[in-house]
Amino acid sequence: MTYERAHLKAMHGYTPGQQPDTPAIKLNTNENPYPPGPAVAHALSSFPLNMLQRYPDPLAGAFRASVARLHRLAPANVIATNGGDELLRLALTTFLDPGKPLGLLTPSYSLYSVLATIHGSPLASVPLGNDWSVPDNTAERWNAAGVPLAIMTNPHAPSGTLASAAGLHKLALAFRGVLLVDEAYVDFVDPEIGHETSTMVAAYPNVLLLRTLSKGYSLAGLRLAYGLGAAELVAPMLSKTKDSYNVDAIAQAVGAAALEDVRSAARLVSYARHRRRIFSSRLFPPAGDGTARRKSIGLSWPDASLCDGSMRRDYGINYGSASVRLRKTSTLWKLSGCLADRSRFQNHRNSPLEGLAAHFPHPSGSSATL
Amino acid sequence: MTYERAHLKAMHGYTPGQQPDTPAIKLNTNENPYPPGPAVAHALSSFPLNMLQRYPDPLAGAFRASVARLHRLAPANVIATNGGDELLRLALTTFLDPGKPLGLLTPSYSLYSVLATIHGSPLASVPLGNDWSVPDNTAERWNAAGVPLAIMTNPHAPSGTLASAAGLHKLALAFRGVLLVDEAYVDFVDPEIGHETSTMVAAYPNVLLLRTLSKGYSLAGLRLAYGLGAAELVAPMLSKTKDSYNVDAIAQAVGAAALEDVRSAARLVSYARHRRRIFSSRLFPPAGDGTARRKSIGLSWPDASLCDGSMRRDYGINYGSASVRLRKTSTLWKLSGCLADRSRFQNHRNSPLEGLAAHFPHPSGSSATL
Numbered sequence: 001m002t003y004e005r006a007h008l009k010a011m012h013g014y015t016p017g018q019q020p021d022t023p024a025i026k027l028n029t030n031e032n033p034y035p036p037g038p039a040v041a042h043a044l045s046s047f048p049l050n051m052l053q054r055y056p057d058p059l060a061g062a063f064r065a066s067v068a069r070l071h072r073l074a075p076a077n078v079i080a081t082n083g084g085d086e087l088l089r090l091a092l093t094t095f096l097d098p099g100k101p102l103g104l105l106t107p108s109y110s111l112y113s114v115l116a117t118i119h120g121s122p123l124a125s126v127p128l129g130n131d132w133s134v135p136d137n138t139a140e141r142w143n144a145a146g147v148p149l150a151i152m153t154n155p156h157a158p159s160g161t162l163a164s165a166a167g168l169h170k171l172a173l174a175f176r177g178v179l180l181v182d183e184a185y186v187d188f189v190d191p192e193i194g195h196e197t198s199t200m201v202a203a204y205p206n207v208l209l210l211r212t213l214s215k216g217y218s219l220a221g222l223r224l225a226y227g228l229g230a231a232e233l234v235a236p237m238l239s240k241t242k243d244s245y246n247v248d249a250i251a252q253a254v255g256a257a258a259l260e261d262v263r264s265a266a267r268l269v270s271y272a273r274h275r276r277r278i279f280s281s282r283l284f285p286p287a288g289d290g291t292a293r294r295k296s297i298g299l300s301w302p303d304a305s306l307c308d309g310s311m312r313r314d315y316g317i318n319y320g321s322a323s324v325r326l327r328k329t330s331t332l333w334k335l336s337g338c339l340a341d342r343s344r345f346q347n348h349r350n351s352p353l354e355g356l357a358a359h360f361p362h363p364s365g366s367s368a369t370l
Numbered sequence: 371m372t373y374e375r376a377h378l379k380a381m382h383g384y385t386p387g388q389q390p391d392t393p394a395i396k397l398n399t400n401e402n403p404y405p406p407g408p409a410v411a412h413a414l415s416s417f418p419l420n421m422l423q424r425y426p427d428p429l430a431g432a433f434r435a436s437v438a439r440l441h442r443l444a445p446a447n448v449i450a451t452n453g454g455d456e457l458l459r460l461a462l463t464t465f466l467d468p469g470k471p472l473g474l475l476t477p478s479y480s481l482y483s484v485l486a487t488i489h490g491s492p493l494a495s496v497p498l499g500n501d502w503s504v505p506d507n508t509a510e511r512w513n514a515a516g517v518p519l520a521i522m523t524n525p526h527a528p529s530g531t532l533a534s535a536a537g538l539h540k541l542a543l544a545f546r547g548v549l550l551v552d553e554a555y556v557d558f559v560d561p562e563i564g565h566e567t568s569t570m571v572a573a574y575p576n577v578l579l580l581r582t583l584s585k586g587y588s589l590a591g592l593r594l595a596y597g598l599g600a601a602e603l604v605a606p607m608l609s610k611t612k613d614s615y616n617v618d619a620i621a622q623a624v625g626a627a628a629l630e631d632v633r634s635a636a637r638l639v640s641y642a643r644h645r646r647r648i649f650s651s652r653l654f655p656p657a658g659d660g661t662a663r664r665k666s667i668g669l670s671w672p673d674a675s676l677c678d679g680s681m682r683r684d685y686g687i688n689y690g691s692a693s694v695r696l697r698k699t700s701t702l703w704k705l706s707g708c709l710a711d712r713s714r715f716q717n718h719r720n721s722p723l724e725g726l727a728a729h730f731p732h733p734s735g736s737s738a739t740l
Contacts, residue, residue, distance in 0.1 A: 049411050
């Protein structure tokens, strides 16, 4: 006897990145390598114990006010969520009837399709171009498929490619459904690009931006993210579909403190960008303007063990005395094929990272189409 | 232009109990009046800041191990959730196809029907008896209605009535769907009753018990609850339908510490039971065995302002110099009708609480039937 719904029984769940107990260089979950700043430390150490006995503010008022100030928006444009995962799920619950297709760009964050499967919705996938760009006719293809909600990652993971704000404006204007832009990595965009999307909230009734404190603010363990959108778009999630007390009292207090400490956040991001430049230069040697915009955010890597079709785990290698965890990414795995020579990668003499670029060319074709 | 799904547009969301900024005697959200114990204080103050930069354990392994030890079960019988709300929602997502009915006993926690509406499921409600007891033919009525999932609150809120373990065994055996017993208040059952349900987990494949640290452990602000069930019942929620990192790192650490500190938890509950005895004796003067088992857990009260059909807020009264917040409970409101004489209650000379019993007889009929 099983009680699970039939369509769930048939599916595999999303496999989160591993958190090994032993020390490891973690490249598998794109965590920030630096701890959060002093404002977070102070907010945590001064959190009053007796606030725990009461329910938290269900609407996370103080935190949302901080977010609103940061983006020059109103609190009604903001929803606080238990990590970005919750906002993604809430968007499906709120804007997508089961059976209707979820719009995606592929390859993309594999969680999106898992959420669609749980929800009982098919996918309407538009493959990214060979340079990881968003095709010009994306909105038309989603519209033709009757897509009420589409999710895109920008900057894109795992390629790090950034779709410009101008491109997003065009897409939002032409698309008839809700466009959720997952901006988990937006804090790491080079400031000189001047990428700015929060002004879209006032201009488009159908744009929902996802921001998280997991990456740029080094707070992955806290589970705190937020959505930005037109007040009418945010309202049903805020007052109807989210769990009543979705963000705990500590996260609300610590998160507000983190947002107010602009200087620490900027420093964290600046450190990470600096390391990324070094890392990228080894992975992707400068090769003219074609690859100049390809920013390595972290690193996703096909799991060699998937050759057997059995394992669903991250990929571990030894680098000198350190253990390195890499993320399996089954989508990219499918695109790039089996590693021709696993042993060469695993035993690469100078650096396993140097071995990656050679094994990981951009795919010329794609298996996912509308 | 609206993007909200049509059935959501038509609904009202659940209204959480108010958390006034000004000091108030809060009887509206059944929070514990005592702060959590020293183990919680220590776990919070010693939480390592650098754990926040990494994602938490997606399966909350250490916390689930503590739960398993407490109940003499295996970790595979346990799921940790972001408050009880999440487990309730997950049960619908995992075991109930939209369109199929959710089984309820009425009156009950109003959130259940809100979750069913969001999910797109009708209700199959069995009214409680005049003594708040669960009717003998409940399972048969749910089975006849084709109910795949039913939720009951035990001890019942707001009446405080406890359905015996023997009664639950009968219900679980006869019911063909998943029986979710919301035991949010079970820590407050008098120990001399010897009420014990966790042994049902091994005996029934269809029983899911909800426990929370919000009430008995004074941790409502932390958002931490757990489900207990057969491993096969728990598995799809754990590996498929829950958000990947649903419980944050602080809640996992603090929660485990709270569970290990058995003595503090027992003291908190003992204090609360003592106050309840005093409170109950004023509300429900001893009247033989018929009312002896009626335990007032907190107090739910129809919102007089609902007479206008407009307000959806808690009810505030002044008691001497203190402000008292009471919970509006629209279900009970509907059952008991408008207050005949609002002013008498509001200006009750001795105690507003003494005025309650007279205004709040058990309803002889019920508006909610299968």
